[in-house]
Amino acid sequence: xxxxxxxxxxxxxxxxxxxxxxxxxxxxxxxxxxxxxxxxxxxxxxxxxxxxxxxxxxxxxxxxxxxxxxxxxxxxxxxxxxxxxxxxxxxxxxxxxxxxxxxxxxxxxxxxxxxxxxxxxxxxxxxxxxxxxxxxxxxxxxxxxxxxxxxxxxxxxxxxxxxxxxxxxxxxxxxxxxxxxxxxxxxxxxxxxxxxxxxxxxxxxxxxxxxxxxxxxxxxxxxxxxxxxxxxxxxxxxxxxxxxxxxxxxxxxxxxxxxxxxxxxxxxxxxxxxxxxxxxxxxxxxxxxxxxxxxxxxxxxxxxxxxxxxxxxxxxxxxxxxxxxxxxxxxxxxxxxxxxxxxxxxxxxxxxxxxxxxxxxxxxxxxxxxxxxxxxxxxxxxxxxxxxxxxxxxxxxxxxxxxxxxxxxxxxxxxxxxxxxxxxxxxxxxxxxxxxxxxxxxxxxxxxxxxxxxxxxxxxxxxxxxxxxxxxxxxxxxx
Ligand code: BES
Ligand code: MN
Ligand code: ZN
Numbered sequence: 001x002x003x004x005x006x007x008x009x010x011x012x013x014x015x016x017x018x019x020x021x022x023x024x025x026x027x028x029x030x031x032x033x034x035x036x037x038x039x040x041x042x043x044x045x046x047x048x049x050x051x052x053x054x055x056x057x058x059x060x061x062x063x064x065x066x067x068x069x070x071x072x073x074x075x076x077x078x079x080x081x082x083x084x085x086x087x088x089x090x091x092x093x094x095x096x097x098x099x100x101x102x103x104x105x106x107x108x109x110x111x112x113x114x115x116x117x118x119x120x121x122x123x124x125x126x127x128x129x130x131x132x133x134x135x136x137x138x139x140x141x142x143x144x145x146x147x148x149x150x151x152x153x154x155x156x157x158x159x160x161x162x163x164x165x166x167x168x169x170x171x172x173x174x175x176x177x178x179x180x181x182x183x184x185x186x187x188x189x190x191x192x193x194x195x196x197x198x199x200x201x202x203x204x205x206x207x208x209x210x211x212x213x214x215x216x217x218x219x220x221x222x223x224x225x226x227x228x229x230x231x232x233x234x235x236x237x238x239x240x241x242x243x244x245x246x247x248x249x250x251x252x253x254x255x256x257x258x259x260x261x262x263x264x265x266x267x268x269x270x271x272x273x274x275x276x277x278x279x280x281x282x283x284x285x286x287x288x289x290x291x292x293x294x295x296x297x298x299x300x301x302x303x304x305x306x307x308x309x310x311x312x313x314x315x316x317x318x319x320x321x322x323x324x325x326x327x328x329x330x331x332x333x334x335x336x337x338x339x340x341x342x343x344x345x346x347x348x349x350x351x352x353x354x355x356x357x358x359x360x361x362x363x364x365x366x367x368x369x370x371x372x373x374x375x376x377x378x379x380x381x382x383x384x385x386x387x388x389x390x391x392x393x394x395x396x397x398x399x400x401x402x403x404x405x406x407x408x409x410x411x412x413x414x415x416x417x418x419x420x421x422x423x424x425x426x427x428x429x430x431x432x433x434x435x436x437x438x439x440x441x442x443x444x445x446x447x448x449x450x451x452x453x454x455x456x457x458x459x460x461x462x463x464x465x466x467x468x469x470x471x472x473x474x475x476x477x478x479x
Contacts, residue, residue, distance in 0.1 A: 001123065001165070002143045005158045007151040010036040010107055014065050018145070019099040021067035022090045024106050024118075026078045027051045035064045040072060050074050053082030058093050067103070069094050078110070080117045080395050087118050091125035098140050106148040112157040117395045119146065119161035120168065120468060127169065129176045129461060163290035164394070164471050168464030171276075171283030175454065175462030179255035179272045184230040184303035187252060187275065190282055191232045191301065197289035199238055205231040215302075215342035217321040221335045222304035224259055224312030231343070234281070234299035236288045244353040245296035246478050247442075248470065249343045251336045251359035252278030252303030259306045259332030260314055273462060274336070276453035277358035278303060283467040284474070291471075295478050298350050302339040306332070318416045322346065323438055328416035336361045337431055338420060341438040353478065354383050354443045357435065358466065359450075364427025366451035373399040374466055375448035377432040383443045390473035396466050398447060401429055408433040 011034035013021060023036065029051055031037035039062065043049045049057045053076030062070045073090040076082040087104070094102070104122060106115075122144055130136035146158065174182055174190060188204040195202035210219060210231050222229035232252070235245075253274040257263060263271065281299040288297060313319070317329050319338075322345040329338065336359050347355045365375040374391075376398040378384035384400050391398040407429045410422025418437060422430035432446050439446075452465045 001139070001141065003119065003162045003165070004143070004145045005151050005155060006145055006147045007149065008105070008147040009149050010034050010105070013103065013105045013147060016103050016145070016147070017066045018101040018103045019067070019097070020069040020071065020094040020102045021065070022071045022073055022087070022102065022104050024073055024075045024086065024104070025051045026075050026108055029107055043072060052076050053086050054089060056086065056090055056093065069097060069099070078114060080113060083114055083117055084121050084395060087121040088125045091122055095126055095141065100140055101143040101145070102141055103145045103147060109148045109150050109154070112154065113393045113395070115146070115154055115157050116161040116164070119158065120165060120395065123165040123169065127172065129172070131173065131177060132181060160291065160471070160475065163287040164468050166290055167283035167287030167467045167471060170286040171279040171464045171467050172462040174282055175273055175276045175279040179305070182254055182272070182275065183227050184252065184254055184305070185228065187254065187278060187301065187303045188230040188232050191234055194234065194282065194285050194289065199236055199292060200285060200289055201235045201237070203233040205233070213322060213346065214320070215322045216319045217327055217338045218302050218304070218342040220313040220317065220319040220329065221306055221338050224307040224309040225305035227305050229302070229304035232299070232301035232303060234285050236285060236297040238288070238292060239294040239296055243296050245298045245350050246474060247298040247300060247347045247350055247352040247355040248281045248284060249300045249340060249347060249355060249357040250278035250281035251275065251340055251357070251361065252301040253306050253336060253339065254303060256306045256333070256335065257308060259335060260308045260312050261331045261333040262308055263333060267456070270454065270456065273454045274360050275303065276360050276449060276462060279462065280358050280449070280465070280467050280470065283464060284470050287467065287471050291475070293475055295474060297474060298347070298352070300343045300347060302343045304339065306335040321438070325418060325437065326416040328413040328419045330419050331421045334421045334431070337434045340435055344435065344438040348441050352442050354445065355439060356387070356445045356447065356470070358447045358470070360453050361448045362428045362431045362450055365448035368428055369399055369451055371451045371455065373397040374452045375428050376400045376445065377403055377448070378445035379403070379436065379439065380443040383445050386477035387445055387469065387473055390476060391466070391469045394468035394472035396469035398466070398469065401432070403429070403432060403436060
């Protein structure tokens with residue numbers, strides 16, 4: 001997709017040749033003297049349109065205008081939620097009409113967050129996954145022009161938004177791929193292909209190297225699969241080496257059957273999305289390649305399958321993690337934390353300013369927060385607040401959850417230093433408490449994206465979250 005930013009008011013939009021022109025009208029809309037303003041005023045006066053969010057009107061070949069479809073869309077008071085609703089509805093209204101070139105016209109210049117939100121929404125509403133279709137219907141929408149009264153000041157914001165879309169779509173592509181098209185080895189080659197961009201390097205470790213590092217916990221999860229594990233290390237060097245990096249750790253379970261503690265059959269296919277954390281790390285690096293900010297970032301992805309097998313790890317087995325802590329694996333379906341804990345220990349070597357792990361970790365988090373906000377857990381208030389804020393301004397929301405030590409009570413084991421599961425109660429929090437035991441040496445945050453990384457049902461598919469949140473955090477909080 002090709003995005004372009006342009007300075008133009010409603011007067012210029014009249015002559016804009018395109019398949020669809022979407023005009024966004026806030027409640028504060030003041031008409032000018034041009035043809036389009038005249039049309040809008042008429043329509044508003046006639047009561048055929050309101051500037052309330054969600055209200056819109058579609059016109060075909062309106063006279064005096066160069067576009068073939070015109071959508072007048074109310075965006076209400078301009079809040080991000082309303083804007084997203086309106087833009088999504090407007091794009092959906094025209095997208096079946098073979099729209100190739102779309103102009104999104106802000107009648108009044110938006111705030112930075114609103115511009116980002118609009119760009120991401122257009123991309124999201126027009127995304128299609130085609131990789132595993134034999135006769136794919138390709139995305140028709142190719143060219144998107146965003147026009148606003150004063151574009152120059154918002155150009156950096158626009159560039160960030162476009163790079164974010166590139167990152168989100170990269171994350172969606174990998175998360176959406178079925179597990180046989182996204183094995184640990186294939187994820188590693190995707191990461192390697194990112195190293196063709198300047199400032200990005202990639203190193204991939206296999207079973208031998210991982211055994212040498214004594215990642216006994218990660219190795220235990222991978223045992224049940226014929227697919228060899230991969231430990232992916234991505235480095236983005238945008239500034240001097242002396243600048244401590246931020247480390248992103250993405251859960252890369254390319255398929256989670258539960259292992260010997262096998263999951264029930266219904267919806268098990270959705271466990272191909274269990275590498276969405278890893279996909280978000282790949283997406284962030286894809287966006288960094290576009291934006292080239294002056295920061296340092298490390299991406300770590302422990303990638304493997306979780307399958308039952310004669311060699312698979314069994315409930316009750318005790319393994320020794322890279323940190324030296326022993327773990328009693330009471331439930332092999334709590335595998336995410338087992339691969340992440342060794343990656344967190346590995347992260348220590350980078351002397352990071354902060355480590356953020358991203359994981360589709362618990363069904364409990366999905367129950368707690370649904371698909372609206374990701375679960376945020378953090379050992380440092382400053383880090384937590386920066387991530388919360390980044391979520392708000394990138395329309396990629398999260399919500400802070402507690403980490404009281406009392407929640408770790410259930411992780412006690414008679415046979416190891418820690419168990420990998422506690423009871424059912426507070427499941428998202430006890431999982432985070434487990435991870436925290438491996439994250440004592442740096443400021444640490446954990447994003448549980450079990451509810452937000454993909455949608456189920458008829459619109460089943462990856463969301464690309466939380467690429468936007470992570471990028472916004474990296475670009476604002478680490479400079
Ligand atoms: N990948 C799942 C978490 C998950 C479940 C994400 C459903 C999205 C939807 C994770 O590996 C898992 O199986 N977690 C268990 C933990 C339990 C055994 C303590 C869970 O949530 O049931
Ligand atoms: Mn699991
Ligand atoms: Zn899992």
